Amino acid sequence: MSTKRDDILNAALRLFSRRGFYGTTMPELAREAGVGAGTIYRYFDSKETLVNTLYQSWKAKITEDVYADLPADLPWRARFTLLWTRLFDFAHTHPEAFSFVDLHYHSDYLDEQSRMVEQMSAATLFTMVLEGQADQVLVDLPPAVLIAMVYSAFLGVVRAEQAGYVVVDETLATATEERAWAMIRR
Template identity: 30%
Template sequence: MSSVEATDKRDAILKTALALFTERGFYGTPTAMISREAGVATGTLFFYFKTKEDLIDTLYRQIKSQAAAALREGVDREPTVQVKIRKVGENALAWATTRPDEFRFMEQFAHSPFVSTTAHEEGMSHFLFLEELVRDGVREGTLRECDTGLLCSVLASSLSGLTARIMESPDPGQRALLARQGLSFIWNGIAAHPDGESCGGTHKITTTKKRSR
């Protein structure tokens, strides 16, 4: 009853499902195929997961929370916002390159209607620390004064684009170079610039601090 980690069958199912889903999509992967490939009976899958959707949701939640933990790793120890953020970036890259299946899974299903809304929301909640970090940066003037949500969105999407690009190249040296360039892109984008300006001509930042919704 102690329960922790129960059966490894459950884990086998999750692991197999992850591989098959990324490769063939939810639709293209019958539950029977998952159980067969995982070396268990059909019934076993439905013993651990009430429905197929339950399996998908569980997988999504698990990966999302693991990813968040990975991004956060060691960040608190860093001294400044700038270094913290760079650390997050490096963590993200490391996570994605180490666990390509998980990364592709997220990439594919981040906007999928297969995944329940609640799972999506819960997934987001793990990344709140990032939002806070950004808010700190803006407050202390390291980051450019602008909508926090915007910074986060763009930060996240740039990171994922960067990662995707990096994974195209097999050579580790090349990868390191791209990583450096990409992170520098991102930093230049979010960092406060002394001369103000930027691209948008006038650029009035009279931030109406309206928190919508």
């Protein structure tokens, strides 16, 4: 089965997350993927199609792996811990995914569908925060702000880790989770 398509997507994730969309050339990408330059175009119409496909798939995968299947009866504190843990698990399993998604946030080459996936993912979180606020567990700030602060704080740690400034073991992951929770709990 076509492993080439995946080779291309994996290479694209690596390069786009490092050098960005415009900083990555198709020949480079072909070399990194171990395929001919023309081969990329058998699977993707254009560079933009490729980046959109990649963006959507990772955004969806993050949403799925991190936000889905939260036990409905889980107390808020434990729920947050679970989310935070999943975030770090994901970040460690797919080190380039968060950088990639973050780097391409709101870029003008993202198409309608990418924006929709983006919206859906945001909506999930948004709803969750609203519930937490209704339950008087989360602080009363615009959900967009709470989400931005927590998610950015998480991303900040991941970036520090990838830059080699710290190693995030389980202890540190837990500690950061506590701090993030302290930021948003009522």
